[in-house]
Amino acid sequence: MSDQSTLESLELPEQKDPSMSELSDGWHYILDSNELEKSKAVEVPNFATQIVVWRGLDGQVYALDMYCKHMGASLGCGKVDENGIRCPFHAWRWDGSGNCDDIPYAKRIPDKAKTRSWNTHEKDGKIYIWFHRTQQEPNFESI
Numbered sequence: 001m002s003d004q005s006t007l008e009s010l011e012l013p014e015q016k017d018p019s020m021s022e023l024s025d026g027w028h029y030i031l032d033s034n035e036l037e038k039s040k041a042v043e044v045p046n047f048a049t050q051i052v053v054w055r056g057l058d059g060q061v062y063a064l065d066m067y068c069k070h071m072g073a074s075l076g077c078g079k080v081d082e083n084g085i086r087c088p089f090h091a092w093r094w095d096g097s098g099n100c101d102d103i104p105y106a107k108r109i110p111d112k113a114k115t116r117s118w119n120t121h122e123k124d125g126k127i128y129i130w131f132h133r134t135q136q137e138p139n140f141e142s143i
């Protein structure tokens with residue numbers, strides 16, 4: 001293994017840049033409602049960027065950028081916890097609005113612990129996500 005490939009393997013995953021997407025602004029169908037069981041996280045392909053969706057205990061559908069803003073784990077492998085999703089790596093819990101609301105081993109949550117959330121809508125057995133090119137990612141630098 002070369003030094004270069006070793007370095008590449010340590011890089012964190014990158015979200016696709018939604019502003020580069022060819023999707024038009026508006027609501028986009030992503031899943032049938034019956035594909036999203038309560039308390040299950042699903043990775044969504046074919047969207048403007050990589051996202052994870054889940055159905056909370058309240059029955060609502062939530063969507064966030066896929067990769068955890070802490071150290072890049074896939075929230076698609078996360079565990080739904082009440083109405084949030086808990087990262088599989090260090091167990092930070094993210095609520096549906098993109099705020100980290102629990103870190104099991106910390107007394108304080110960093111102010112910058114925010115990720116991008118996506119508006120969802122469920123109607124007639126289908127789930128939609130709102131996409132708009134100007135939707136900004138929270139100002140985030142490493143925590």
Ligand code: FES
Nearest residue numbers: 068070071087090
């Ligand atoms: S990578 Fe998600 S909590 Fe650390």
